[in-house]
Amino acid sequence: MRVIVDTDAVQVHLLEATRGSYAYLIDGGGRTVLCDTGFPGRAQALLSELEDAVRRLSDIVITHYDVDHVGSLKALEERIPARIWLPADDAPYILRERPRPGLKRLIAAVTKAPPPAHWAPLRDGDRIGLLTAVRSPGHTPGHLAFRGPGFLLVGDALVTHHGRAGPSPAVLAWNPELMRETATRLLSGYSGWILPAHGEPVQVGGTAEAAAKP
Numbered sequence: 001m002r003v004i005v006d007t008d009a010v011q012v013h014l015l016e017a018t019r020g021s022y023a024y025l026i027d028g029g030g031r032t033v034l035c036d037t038g039f040p041g042r043a044q045a046l047l048s049e050l051e052d053a054v055r056r057l058s059d060i061v062i063t064h065y066d067v068d069h070v071g072s073l074k075a076l077e078e079r080i081p082a083r084i085w086l087p088a089d090d091a092p093y094i095l096r097e098r099p100r101p102g103l104k105r106l107i108a109a110v111t112k113a114p115p116p117a118h119w120a121p122l123r124d125g126d127r128i129g130l131l132t133a134v135r136s137p138g139h140t141p142g143h144l145a146f147r148g149p150g151f152l153l154v155g156d157a158l159v160t161h162h163g164r165a166g167p168s169p170a171v172l173a174w175n176p177e178l179m180r181e182t183a184t185r186l187l188s189g190y191s192g193w194i195l196p197a198h199g200e201p202v203q204v205g206g207t208a209e210a211a212a213k214p
């Protein structure tokens, strides 16, 4: 685990076992929360990396329906008793009640990402410990980001590249225009850590950016 945020209130770790589509561990407010689960087949490596935190793990929150985020969810459910929270509007796709739109229908068909047996829905404004769900549609219809003290778990609503955050590739988006609107809204006036699945965590806004301005 790589520590990203470490304050009296909260610790956030990036999980190296999910390289390629990062999951994060958020410890604080009396809850230990895993955000996303990486590709299929990562459950055992992920649990090994969590070490002692496995025993505290209380909740798993999911940002959206893509298989590199829900891929190891079922395998984790079978190994640990954490509560599972799905973004309400992406849940029908995760549960295979509805086919994922476009290209992702094919990806989902050839990739094993079985749905969890037990879960509860999350909507904009819902809170899990220190995290607040933030509606962030566009990449998928029901995408959620999660805001915490000093950080924003962005799922695939944003990606980072060379220390900057921006919208993820339009070709992978359910609705590219909506995705760009969401990216602008998430970044507007925001100051703190951006924690993406794709790309490395970056700090935006605040004094660092102000200092860089001429």
Ligand SMILES: [Zn+2]
Pocket (backbone or CB within 6 Å): 064, 066, 139, 156
């Ligand atoms: Zn995605």
